[in-house]
Amino acid sequence: MSQAHDEAAATSAPLKFDDLSALQLDALREVGNIGAGTAAASLSTMTGQPVAMGVPSVKVVPIEEVPDDVGGGESIVVAVYMQVIGDAPGHIIFILEADTARELCDTLMGGMDPGELGPAGFSEMQISALQEIGNIMTGSYLRALADLTRLHLEPNPPALGIDMAAALISSVVAEVARTVDLALIIETQFEDEQNPSIGYFAFIPEPEALGTVLRGLGLIS
Template structure:
């Protein structure tokens, strides 16, 4: 199933799952940062691979955290930050003030990506009663287009469209703004929709 084939009811169901996932992620980030973290309502769009290259910038160098989805609905989750945002997160959590991402900073970003991705996976699992587990996250610094291409190929996904969930988490003067791409393996999206009673 292509994301373009989704009807309004199916898209609304995915938006509801995303809302709950973002709320869970905000709670988990609050615990990690020991302070209140608020969230914006996620903006969910079905975007073409070409649009990502032209509008978001396929050649833009970004930080990506890749988490493989294991279990009943295999696929990949890619969480993207701008480098400036990533460095702000690292500085907040570690006190490191640097222009480059160190090994410690890399670990921090993996943990953030793990928290956000797990929150979304848990919300899908709760809705569907499916078994969904995250892999150990891996962080990388590369062009957005290269990351997405690799993630699509690994997922065996040849659709030209992807679900882009844009969420901002707000804590004091720190804004964690990222794009969250869910790239399911063929058949996984249908299984999720069937499990919540929407075909």
């Protein structure tokens, strides 16, 4: 059963999700805290408005439950997906509710007419603005993650999708689900004064990268 993974096993034995100690979970939560905190600061700079963050959480979720856990279903969301390569491969996803994304565009474009709307309800101009926001947000998260773990991490250019939440999320989950049926998700919600959930950040390390991340944090030798 395991020979397909001999190569990975030789460099670092895959760490089992249920083996994580309370201390290690705390450290991973801190990764979410600092990563999303840095991204929230970037967002706040762009909009000139304060952006607050919920308490980050670390979860191990059976893959079939991930879309529901993340708030999937058919609701339309804007998702920016960045594949992380390097020492600890993984996936960063930034999700905005459609309404929040529209408001964000309005703020950034100073009330300018967005132009003709496409099938998902966003114009070309809004889409480029959201892509740019996504690039900055996911880039900030990744830099914070690399600094914290002292690992060499590189981004693949972030990609934007506007569609049913479940369709976008499950497409990313498929990437981590190749070998295992569980996903470890480090997640953080964004909130403002009116709304407890305007956006969502998740880092999903590849299963074999978890040990590397914890080693980078000094929690295993």
